[in-house]
Amino acid sequence: MAHTHPSAMSRRSFLAAGSGAAVAMYVSAKTLGLEPGQPSANNRLNVAAVGVGGMGRHDIAQAAKTENVVAICDVDSRFAEQVAAQYPGAKIYADFRKMLEEQKDIDAVMVATPDHNHAVVTAMALKLGKHVFCQKPLTHSVGEALAIKELAAQAKTATQMGNQGQASEGARRICEYIWSGAIGKVREIHSWSNRRPDISPRGIPRPKETPPVPDYLNWDLWLGPAPERPYHPCYHPFAWRGWWDFGTGVLGDIGCHNLSAAFKALKLKWPVSVEACSTHWxxxxxxxxxxxxxxxxxxxVFPPEGDRPEIVLRWYDGGMMPPIPKALGDQNIFDGDGTLIVGDEGMLWGDRLLPESRAKEVGDPPKMLPRSPGHYEEWIQACKGGPAPGSNFVDHAAHLAAVVLMGNIAIRTQKKLFWDAEKLRFTNSDEANALLNPPYRNGWSL
Structure with missing residues (x-):
């Protein structure tokens, strides 16, 4: 059924990932009572993993350093069995709903399914009072991000999105450089990723072949809320990212990494417009x-706010890159993934202040933010009553994911879209608004 709109070791080091500094403290009510979400008697959380074929395998290994792994869930029995073998006593499931309904000792859930299943798993866990770690992007759609933010606020449990770079030293230095005035007033942000089509296949039609579903894969559960379609190995494993029904393209894959620090440092809210050009034209x-x-x-385009001027943020992928700033001459800084934040008096390439003359003049920024114990450690400590994690759903992750995913709607509609931040809708396109909250397959809901 359609869901309703409510009243989102790192694989790489991202210099420009988000800051993640948390200053607010909260203690979950679940942590103070005898309900799900409370650490066990020896202060070790009982953690479950949903989706362990890729980053989920790494995520649960981080939690296992200090906590109990009690359940492994994957629709691919190969992955579930391989990972569960590392954790004696962990129960194996194919269906996360069965796991969450039946296994009452679970305190916290780590979600690393394909993007289209993030929200349904996360929503159920939050409604049951579980702490949740969910890989980026937090959700598959803008509407889901808004719904998950609301559910997380109601649950008051510890949440964290998997944009690991937000816990880095570099992420904090980005904020501190900007807040100390080192680059003056920011007017432009450029962010890019060169993820190749052979890594993330895209720009292709649906295959016509319909091979049989492998005996190790529950294809119906893999589809989850996505529209029905025949199995094909071009979707599973890993190759799902470029397919709109399952993934969120390069922007959804990398945007929550690259743009997190800029959103925190500049307190970016909603853009007034978003538009795109692409090879789809x-x-x-x-x-x-x-x-x-x-x-x-x-x-x-983000409107002026307070003493901050209008900011234009541009995302580039597939080999598209920004112009090289005049101050850098012919120095090409745009290889790989990265972010350039441009101010009136200098610029930041990751956390490196440019040009060099400005860096020598300014030196290191003053330390204004507490340092992180680590991305996973932030979440685990919060599960036990510590500070809110830097990429928690309520304060940061859901909004960041929602704005990032708006860009995909501009790509798909090939229109310049104008956003109403109060109504949370586009003002000029019914087609775009329909993509904010795509319907779920029968039998699925948040």
Whole structure:
């Protein structure tokens, strides 16, 4: 059924990931009573993992350093059995709903399914009072991000999105440089990723072949809330990211890493507009409706606020890159993934102040933020009553994911879209609004 809109070791080191400094403290009510979410008598959490074929395997290994792993859930029995073998006593499941309904000793859940299943798993866990760690992007759609933010606020449990770089030293230095005035007033943000189509296949139509479903895979559960379609190995494992029904393209994959620090440092809220150009401009519908483009440029405009001027944020992928700033001459800084924040008096490439003359003049920024014990450690400590994690759903992750995912709607509609921050809708496109909250397959809901 359609869900309703409510009243989102790192694989790489991201210099420009978010700051994640948490100053607010809260203690979950669940932690103070004898309900799910409370650490066990020896102060070790009972943690379950949903989706362990990729980053989920790494995520649960981080929690296992100090906590109990009590359940492993994956629709692919190969992955479930391989990972569960490392944790004697952990029960194995294919269906997360069965796991959460039946295993009452679970305190916390780590979610690393394909993007289209993030919200349904996270929502159920939050409603049951569990702490949740969910990989980025937090959700598959803007509407889901808004719903998860509301559920997390109601649950008052510890939450964290898997944009690990937000806990880094570099993320804090970005904020401190900007807050100390080292680059003056920020007017532009450029962020890019060169993820290749052979790593994340896109710009392709749906396959016509319908091979049999492997005996190790529960295809119906893999689809979850996504529309029905035949199994094909081009979707599972890993290759799902470029398919709109399952993934969120390069922007959804990397945007929550690259843009987190800028959102925190500049306190970015909603953009007034978002538009995109991409290799989809001349592609037929059988491609544009199925997969993300091979390359795209997405432009967000954030309105002035207080003494901060208008900020234009541009995202580039598939080999598209910003112009090299004049101050850098012919120095090419745009290889790989990264972010450049441009101010009136200098710029930040990750946490490196440029040009060099400005860096020598300014030196290191003053330390204004507490340092993180680590991305996973933030979440585990919060589960036990510590500070809210730096990428918790309520204060940061859901909003960041929602704005990032707005860019995909601009790519798919090929229109300049204008946003009403009060009504949380686009003002000029019914097509775009329909993509804010796509319907779920029958039998699925938040």
């Amino acid at each position: 001349s592609a037929p519908p059988e491609i544009t409706r199925e997969t993300a483009p091979i390359a795209s440029i997405v432009t967000y």
